[in-house]
Amino acid sequence: MKPRLLSLLGIQQLTTGQIESILALARRMDPSRPSQLLHGKRVALLFYESSTRTRTSFEFAAKTLGATTTLVTPVSSSIEKGESLIDTGWTVASLGADAIVMRHANSGAVYLLARYVQVPIVNAGDGMHQHPSQALLDALTITNHKKKLNGLRVVIVGDVYHSRVARSNAELLSRFGADIVFSGPPDFVPEVSATIAPGVTACHDLNVALRGADVIMALRVQKERLTGKDISVEDYIADYQITPQRMKLAKPDAILMHPGPVIRGMELTSEVADGPQSCIHEQVRNGVKTRMAILAMLLGAAR
């Protein structure tokens, strides 16, 4: 018997079988055809940090399956008055939430919530730690284009240090035998980053990293994170921006991904973002499907 998925906190907690089940279910989900699979279920969206894409994605996913959603944010709520995370979680659960989707600025906040609150918890991003639904939708996107994950060369470019997307993707893709290369300046790609999972390496020369790449995943780079670092914005763009020229270093059938929000002219150029190899819009579409699958599984409406 497969262990039932109780909460989605991070990639590490998932078995390989659970990841495969979520992806299989996500492929069957169709956001354009509303259903009543989760009719009567209440999903609380507890967002301590602003988010457009992930929040909307979870909201559409829940509503497409017939569930109702409520958004809880720190502004104009008890959180602003100093209520603890555990108390907020208890309150939301006691009000009748069947699942809580949480975004939080502190790494590990979702573990605290899951320890004390007895409803399924979905991690919609915790600090620099994990963003498991993003890694799952990315895996779905990659498998739409590549036969298998095993043996793929996936280059993750940018601010890996601050990125929960990079951590989640590395852990998931490593599980299926992909080779992951983190590339960026040393402040963003410290040597220790390669220890996160088997098959992960760090390479500070993007032109070397891109050679033979099957997947290029650009991460958002916030300009303010470059201040005080050894590299200027100009140098970052010169050394690490994904350009049409750099795309040519990868395999001809390589795909380009970005978790958003895209800062054009920073991580990549418009030619690349809108080019034929870009899967950025597909990622967003897959986000809704993947989150439909996650909610269906956690709320016991799917096998």
Add this chain to the structure above:
Amino acid sequence: MKDMDSLLIARGRVVDPASGIDQEMDVLLRDGRVAAVAAPTNLRGQAKRSFNAKGCIVAPGFVDLHVHLREPGQVHKETIATGTAAAAAGGFTSVCAMPNTVPVNDSAEITRWIQAPERGALVKVFPIAAATEGSLGAKLTNFAALKRAGAVAVTDDGKPILSDRLMRDALRAASRLKIPVVQHAEDTRMTAGCSMNLGATSFRLGLHGMPNAAEASIVERDIALARATRGHVHVAHLSTREAVEAVRRGKKARLRVTAEVTPHHFTLVDENVGDFNTHYKMNPPLRSVADRDALVQGIIDGTIDAIATDHAPHAFHEKQVEFERAAFGITGLETALPIAITVLHQYFNLPLWRIVELLSSNPAKIFGFGGRGTLAKGAHADVTIFDPKKKWTFDASQSHSKSKNTPFDGWSFSGKVVATIVGGKVVYEG
């Protein structure tokens, strides 16, 4: 009447490193002092009461150089009464109280207040006063006045004395008074926003990590200043291999540098943080396996002088929060001896007399507590009796401390305190 105040501790194995004794003997306590230590049966009948210590170690009372009793100001975490009750249960007959109270203990008045009988201390409390006013790191306190009021050392613990000039002046002033400057070695310019050790675990968990260099660079600097001033720097809660090496070199150069280590730092590593368990969050943080091993080596070869607990009680609501927002620190008074025996004696084969030395005679000696840390005739009648073989499981909910923030809840240990005697009075019996 004198006999009424006497106690014979019979048939125990007396381990008194300061006197070079490690054999079965009887100890007679009278009028708050050690009256005699002699071969078994020789002292029979000389005391009204006797304590059968058969199978136990009879040691000079333990001295903890580093505790946070939280009073004045943070009595929801601990009081001097509850903290010293935990100390007694852990075999500590003397504790040094850190000054990061509210307000900070930077005055003779607070130093005296802490020692007042009204506080209800069960064991001897030695205040350590703030080295700078308000521990703000700007202006030195009046060390002479603080010493007269009973302070045994100065520190800004919880924070480092960061300024080179201030640390130099502190060592000079303390040196004239023959008291140590206790340094919380952390270059806070490298650790802002950090909540654990820098390494593979902090990267995986997405937490900002404190580099070893933040500790080592301050220890190196302080040793250079100890050389320049001939002052005594005592390094609190040593945690990195680089800092152990720096202390080792300082000792080789015959400088006045001493160091303590906590039970959690020689036992646990950063990976134990697991899934953001805040009971493994403290400052300095749990380090790597290589650091932990270097601390054990430093204990074995004598680089590290003392085991100190850094007992840091916090209320539930200060720990049951997001990891990055949780308070630093754990309680430690009741688990220090069992951890030392289980880890250092049983696992690393450190002789029991060395553990007694680390918990008692050495800390008493380096802080200049005359008549303590020894069972020599005339010494204070502070005695810790423990059964080194007793197996038991620590239950944090039964702790004498007001707070229960410990990673060792539910751990099974060898070695338990049987009785703690302060000034000839039994203050704890387990």
